[in-house]
Amino acid sequence: MGFLDSLLGRTKLPPSKEDALFAMSTAAVGLEASAGLQPAGRVGIVFKRLPPGRFDQLKQEIVDLLKLQGEGSLTVEDKTDDLGFEWLILDGADFQNAIAALHSAATSLMEDGLGDLLLAVAFKFTQNSRPVYWLYSYKQGNFYPFLPIGDHQRDNAEELRLSALAKPEGLPVEPQLERWYALWGIPV
């Protein structure tokens, strides 16, 4: 939001930035070698829900679109979390195909003027059999790691180490730590 918007009290949700999302398809390979992160084959996109009605119709169209793109090789799960956000989760895809499918899902939301509802994409990895997430923020247009260890606890040290390892792999990492928003109860 610009100076004038805040002076005149005009709230806008920031528009979505999608360009950097594609960086994960190559960076994932490097991260596996350098940080021991195994892609877990699950990727989820999360966006703010609107009241039922036309919104649910649109969401169903997107789910159908994702299924079509998966050509039967991946499954699509649809979940609403406790905070009123919608998760569409792709299971069984490699990240490259998943990103292509999510791109078309995000595009159809944007075409309907709902691009500002997009929050994040969560890429699930495993490291020594514990889950590790790389989150892509549509608002900031870059990535940050999220390592939940128990209830509302995250492994900050490992997150910082991973972010240092990710930069040479060409992954744009969110520089402001206060924007590494936690997504607790992540269903991905």
Added chain:
Amino acid sequence: MERRLGPDRGLTLRMFLTMFLLALIYLAFIGALWRFGVPLFFIVVVAAVLLVAQYYWSDKLILLSLGAQEVSEQQAPQLHDMVGRLAALTGIPKPKVALIDSPVPNAMATGRDPKHALVAVTTGILQALTPEEMEAVLAHELSHVIHRDMRVMAMASFFATVASFIVQSGLWGGFYGGGDRDNRDRGGAFVFIFLISAVVWAVSFVLIRTLSRYREYSADRGSAVITGQPSHLASALTKISGQIQRIPQQDLRAVEAGNSLMIFPAISPGSVSELFSTHPSLEHRLARLRDYEAELSH
């Protein structure tokens, strides 16, 4: 295609007009002070010190007087989750979260900019509202943070503070008390400056309160933009107002200090004319929210 709320042009225009009038009267004030050779520099420096102090510490003082306690993610996980998610969606850093132990259902946001923001809610509001209503209230508070309302209101009050400073020092016997009595114009000039300051103080008070109400409408609008569901805020406000009216006066007075910052002032309705109050009346806020709902659904 889904409908989304954009900015409210009429509201923006009226807000701009109010700020313009405020700037105009302040300029006239400065001109008058300068014309009569008031030690303007000295007064502005004193007022600036007062205001900067207020700007940096007033929110902390209010939180202290309300007994607000910052809570960790483990202490209030659901509240933190909701604030964090809305912050992520609006692209601001996640504000600090505090709880006020009070049965009066209310919520407030403080902090001079989004990096230093804090959202405080009472224990009463957590019990009173559904998660959807709570989200709408928090979205209203985050809108205050996004609009930098603490900063805007501090700037808007600056010369009103100068004017009140002059009026009060005049009442105490003033800055023209001692010294050169040779100048016969001095007495007349003093009365004139005193009167001008009093008028500026009074007029700017009304304008500042008007601006404050517009900021509240804007935060309501912001909540509707963020949640996409104005009716959630409407039902939250109705509940809060209904509960406040049922709470004994002495309990309300305990949270009085934060009234101008709260989502809903804890005073009995109709006790202050809307022209002089910091918040629009419940009826007016609900009417606007109904308009937003209509705007979204047709």
